[in-house]
Amino acid sequence: MTTHQHQAIAHYRHPLFAVLATFVLAGLPGLANAGGHTAAPKAKEPIILDPEARSSITGTVLVSGANRGIGLRLARNYVERGWTVIATVRKPDKADELNALARANSKVSVEQMDLLDHGSIDALAAKYKDVPIDVLLNNAAMLGDPAGQDLGSFDYELMERVIEVNTIGTMKMAEAFLDNVAASEQKKLVAVTSQQASIGSLRDPLIPFYKMSKTALNMGMRSISRRLKRKKVTVVLISPGAVDTDMMNSALDYAGVKGGFLITPEESAEAVINIIDQYTLDMTGAFMSHRGEEIPW
Numbered sequence: 001m002t003t004h005q006h007q008a009i010a011h012y013r014h015p016l017f018a019v020l021a022t023f024v025l026a027g028l029p030g031l032a033n034a035g036g037h038t039a040a041p042k043a044k045e046p047i048i049l050d051p052e053a054r055s056s057i058t059g060t061v062l063v064s065g066a067n068r069g070i071g072l073r074l075a076r077n078y079v080e081r082g083w084t085v086i087a088t089v090r091k092p093d094k095a096d097e098l099n100a101l102a103r104a105n106s107k108v109s110v111e112q113m114d115l116l117d118h119g120s121i122d123a124l125a126a127k128y129k130d131v132p133i134d135v136l137l138n139n140a141a142m143l144g145d146p147a148g149q150d151l152g153s154f155d156y157e158l159m160e161r162v163i164e165v166n167t168i169g170t171m172k173m174a175e176a177f178l179d180n181v182a183a184s185e186q187k188k189l190v191a192v193t194s195q196q197a198s199i200g201s202l203r204d205p206l207i208p209f210y211k212m213s214k215t216a217l218n219m220g221m222r223s224i225s226r227r228l229k230r231k232k233v234t235v236v237l238i239s240p241g242a243v244d245t246d247m248m249n250s251a252l253d254y255a256g257v258k259g260g261f262l263i264t265p266e267e268s269a270e271a272v273i274n275i276i277d278q279y280t281l282d283m284t285g286a287f288m289s290h291r292g293e294e295i296p297w
């Protein structure tokens with residue numbers, strides 16, 4: 001802060017004014033630099049994590065949408081690492097592969113949860129009350145029919161549903177399980193987001209509802225990270241890469257693109273878990289790719 005600014009603050013005797021003025025001036029780079037005495041703010045060091053570096057950490061993880069796609073492989077990978085896994089699905093009686101995993105491993109529990117039904121989220125949170133959850137891994141999401149997301153034929157009910165599931169449902173999960181995360185050792189609240197949420201690297205005009213839902217989720221999570229830091233809860237935003245799943249294939253089919261560049265759900269799950277393990281409280285709210293690099297907002 002410049003001498004002028006200090007003098008201006010000293011001019012007013014009320015201590016509350018001084019605190020407020022210090023706060024406001026410090027937050028206004030234009031004003032702070034007006035006298036030409038203040039150095040330009042330092043560029044932030046980029047965060048770089050290693051997607052291949054496995055740790056031996058274990059704990060309890062809740063993975064949503066664990067019956068197929070990336071979620072199923074996240075659940076499997078965590079089990080192989082020795083974690084206790086609470087795997088949520090919309091329809092437990094149809095989750096054949098996950099049920100087989102749970103039968104083979106007593107550390108896996110399969111639970112019902114639908115992001116559209118907040119009652120199901122509250123019921124699950126009540127069932128696990130007082131159980132510490134080290135990593136709340138919000139993986140479940142929907143893409144929505146890409147045809148209903150084309151300008152000129154917007155399906156507004158679909159728009160609401162995609163946001164209801166991906167943004168609101170995920171924020172509800174964060175709120176419902178916050179005490180479980182805060183009571184754990186690792187204290188990580190994770191949202192699987194998407195490169196598609198990045199306004200800064202937008203390329204195509206397709207699936208705007210899905211993109212909107214994930215951009216809003218990023219802001220919601222980053223915003224609450226500012227409050228949760230005090231509780232030592234780390235908020236992790238991670239994009240899992242372009243992965244060979246039903247969701248990605250439905251988007252590519254609509255765009256008429258062949259998916260030769262996709263990674264497998266197993267590769268994605270391995271990288272996502274390694275990055276979550278390395279993600280520390282001082283990074284809270286950073287938007288990371290499965291490659292361990294920051295993604296522009």
Ligand SMILES: NC(=O)c1ccc[n+]([C@@H]2O[C@H](COP(=O)([O-])OP(=O)(O)OC[C@H]3O[C@@H](n4cnc5c(N)ncnc54)[C@H](OP(=O)(O)O)[C@@H]3O)[C@@H](O)[C@H]2O)c1
Nearest residue numbers: 065069070090114115139140141194242243245246247248
């Ligand atoms: N695949 C990619 O390339 C890619 C890229 C960027 C981000 N992502 C993100 O990665 C995550 C996993 O995607 P994925 O590719 O594995 O998708 P997926 O194969 O389509 O699986 C989606 C999962 O979410 C569940 N789900 C959908 N609606 C739900 C609801 N209302 N309540 C609870 N669960 C619900 C599905 O359950 P049902 O089986 O019951 O429908 C399924 O388990 C998502 O957050 C996605 O946005 C994926």
